[in-house]
Amino acid sequence: MKKFGVGQPLRRFEDQRLLTGEGSYTDDQRPEGALQAVVLRSPHAHAVLASIDCEDARAFPGVRAVYTHAELDAAGIGDIPCLTLFPGKGGKQAITPGHPVLARGKVRHVGDPVAFVVAETLEQAQDAAEAIMVDFDDLEAVVDLEAAIAPGAPQVFDEVPGNVCFDWDIGDAAKTEALLESAERVVELSLVNSRIVVNSLEPRNAIGEYDPASGRFTLTTSTQGVFKLRDQLADKIFKLPRDRFRVLTPDVGGGFGMKIFLYAEQVLVLFAARDLGLPVVWNGTRSESFQSDSQGRDHLSKVRVGLDAQGRMKALHVSTLANLGGYLSNFGPYIPTAAGAKMLSGLYGLEAVYCEVKCVLTHTVPVDAYRGAGRPEAAYLLERLADYAATEIGLTPEEFRRRNFIPKTAMPFDTATGITYDSGDFTRVMERALEKADWSGSVSRKEAAAKAGRYRGIGIGCYIEACAGIGEEEARVRLDEDGGMTVFVGTQTNGQGHATAYAQIMAEQIGIDPAMVRLRQGDSDELSQGSGTGGSRSLLMGRLAIEGASEKVIERLRRIAGFLLEAAPEDIELADAKFAIVGTDRHVGLAEIARKVYAQSESLPEALRGEVLEAHIAKNPPLTYPNGCHVCELEIDPETGRLIIDRYTVVDDFGTIVNPLLVAGQVHGGLAQGLGQALLEVTAYDPESGQLLTGSFMDYGMPRADDMPRIDLEFIQDIPCATNPFGIKGAGEAGAIGAPPAIVNALVDALKPLGVRHLDMPVTPEKLWRLANGLGDQKGEAAE
Incomplete structure (x- = not known):
């Protein structure tokens, strides 16, 4: 174990900068000449947009533009997509009604964005927004899960009958039912997993810029990864090549899943910047966060578990209603189904599990991943059930678990939901x-x-x-002129301490002082791809990518060191950031190699000259x-x-x-x-x-x-x-x-x-x- 390497409780390098006010967040950025924007939001949960009159607002002092769905539709701006679509029961896909950037035809939750006002100052934009005359024909709303699927319930979308947009299941229904019928005892329980507002310390924000000379957009925004946003903006929203978009994320004040997704304001600042020829800034308020940020959880589950005479769980049947809100967010249907329900075996050796999930639309803020994203819902269900069942059959909670845990000797273990521990x-x-x-x-x-x-x-x-091995990840590692190393990686720190952890990984691999490792994240121009931060994936995927790129850098440096030391590369070993001839004290350090490389020394062969920068893409492991x-x-x-x-x-x-x-x-x-x-x-x-x-x-x-x-x-x-x-x-x-x-x-x-x-x-x-x-x-x- 190296002094500052893997396993060491190293204090975070980031903290001094962040705790002394030297952090740089989106709200700290202010491009020259930037305009300020506000969103007019619906005060109704469900209403027809009979008319929107913006003429008085457009005449207000300092107002540069007021946009509604009409301007966006005329420009061909696409809807916010649902990115996680897969077959449900009988191979049937989810019904995916549109999620317009600005409400079109109807509003479907309190806070639904209706208009976007851009002015020279925030106060001018706020005043103008209050002057917009919207004729709402108020409609009956439904927010409760069971009420939403009841006959005669208000429909969120006409094309989603009964408000069920996705009906999904997993497991062996017949085997589960047979085991329940033959069980010594069947215990039933109904559980609520309550809805959560995410409330990150830093509210959402967005700055849009457009360069007419190059035709490129730049979006600066607080995210958990810039690449998914870039791709959606290019492919689904503006329908332009991806190289026309640059997404930047500086320091981030918390994400917890909520900042993974594409939001209306990120589209609107870019649309307005292109239209007006000036940067456009939107900073969300805490009140807006409650009405517009994706929310979490909100499940109602009915559970039956079959037990044998010794209190061992044999089969589990779960029926869940999952509230997805008024629209499908990027990952909405994935969270209660593939992300969560697959974990319903938990730590227990169940012989059969059958789970059916109905994803329900209601007149509420859209629901998506929140810290744990489906796994907390599954664990809460199982662990409440374990205690409840133990009490019902007269066992203590700990003894019930002892009898039901998967034993260590059974590893690797194939669960009844199709995953392998x-x-x-x-x-x-x-x-x-x-x-x-x-x-x-x-x-x-x-x-x-x-x-x-x-x-x-x-x-x-x-x-x-289940976590970590999700998506692919790219990293690049560069030798800097002072002998330090810069790491470019597609993950995105939201306060987890990536700069410290990745520096320790470099210290372990190369022996470099962690203080000489610089981290670069949050710029879609610096890498070709990246899957961001979510699902506890950053350390594994980031490390795989970083070490892969570092190995390529080390190989090139070994060749340069061999030339400088007049030895074959295979006779050069790396230890403590020094390249030495095996069995001798002759060595060359990173700083000396960097001086030679960046001086473009004529003494170096042409093949060894130039920037030392290597990339590696880690493929998704299990x-x-x-x-x-x-x-x-x-x-x-x-x-x-x-x-x-x-x-x-x-x-x-x-x-x-x-x-x-x-x-x-x-x-x-x-x-x-x-x-x-x-x-x-x-x-x-x-x-x-x-x-x-x-x-x-x-x-x-x-x-x-x-x-x-x-x-x-x-x-x-x-x-x-x-x-x-x-x-x-x-x-x-x-x-x-x-x-x-x-x-x-x-x-x-x-x-x-x-x-x-x-x-x-x-x-x-x-x-x-x-x-x-x-x-x-x-x-x-x-x-x-």
Whole structure:
């Protein structure tokens, strides 16, 4: 292990710059002469656009243009595409109604963009937007999943009968049903996975520029990867060659899935920049984020599990309704189906699984990937089911899991949903978590709390997810003039610490000082392709690409060093960033090689001159399967409903870890988001009008510092992934997957004396107070 190489807890290089105000975000960019834009959004969830009168607005001082769908349609601007289409039941494809950049004919959720106003100042654009006269013919809206598929429900699109745009299934229906019929016991449970607003620290934004001389567009915007946006803009929106578009992403203040996708404003700033001949800037507000950023989760699932006489799960049947909102976002149908439902075997040796998913349109903000993207939904379902079933048949939660875990000796294991786990020791991971959490001592702590008038509970949340080996990735590595190295890669840091991790990888491979490694991301002109950041893919895919490019650079440098040292390249070895003749102390360092190369030294053969820059594209390897166990222990004060998480333990198997500090940060951040969903966060719409009721932080609960417990965290690193050369499994989303079931299971355990068997998220202090004081049902709803 090198001093600064793989496995070392190196502090992040990025932090000094970012924490001292030296970061450069999209909002820090201001091209000369830039105009300012605002979006006029629908105040209605469902209405006909009878007319839009923009004439008064266009006459306002400073206003340069007001655009509606009419101007975009006349210019041939395409709709925002759904990128993940695949067969459903019987080979039938999803119905994909249009997703116009500006509303056409109807609006389909509160916040649907109707007009785009461009003016010299923000205030002028805002004033003009208020002067636009829109005649809305208000229509009945539907926001609830079950109501949306009921007979006679308002239709989001006429071409989507019953509001079901995609009907999909996976698994063996006949085998599952046969095993359920022969089971000793069948346990049933209904679960809600509540809707989340993503709320990244940095709201969305976009700057559009157009160069009439070259005919090139430049979009600067906060993203999780520039290449998918470039390709959509070229192929689907403007229908121009890809080399006519450059997409730039500077520093990014959080993404969590939401910043992967193409949004209307990114199209509109480019359209306006071309039309007006000046740069156009749009900066979203927090209120707009609530109404326009893709939201997460929002599932309703009904589950049946068949058990044998020993409490072993044999078969699982899941029926899920997944809310996709008013339009199909880029990956919308993929998240509840192929991304999530394939993980419904979880850590358990089920013989059969059958899952059917109906993707439903409603008059709400579109839903897409949010941290974990389907895997948190699957893990929450399975882990709540495990606790619920254990109680039903008289087993403890830990014993139920012991009886059902896939054993280590069964690896590699083919699951009933058609995926193969390459490695894992789920029993060992859980037992270690129980030991660290002092699970056996929780009984006495619960008794002590009861004597003090408080309810105390403890819960387990085990998980496994699929990640990392997604898409292809390109990297280029360049020797710089000072002997440092620049790494160009198609991933995109959103705060994860890529600059530090990639520098450690270079230090491991070449021996270079990590401080001499520069990272370049977020410029579609610097690489030919890249799949961005999402699905915990960056470290594995980035490392594969970077090391592939570095190997080519090393080979070229070995040839140059051989010439300078008058030795054959095969007699040159690399150690600590120095190329030496094997068995001697004669060597040449990177800085000296760089001086020779960049001086275009006549002493170098022509074949060895010129910039040292090599590229490599990593092809998608098999998926990896990180797993772990969360244990939450908490107390509830019945007089106030206040909850205190007293102990929180996490044991994760992430395979080989490049930087434990970075991984710990990812787990802590994910856990905060999982805690938020379990206890505080919910996106609520009025069922009659479709109005967003939680449209600001005044109404939408976010976790704060004092909501977070101290986390006792441990990594198991001696079970490497068997399907990639580094043993990496991925870590970025794990905290958000394990936390919700662990917390809700602990809450149910605490409230068992009150007869509570299940709780739906979020379990707010109000719900807890109602339950503790006999004012609600088992889910904390108000009693009639």
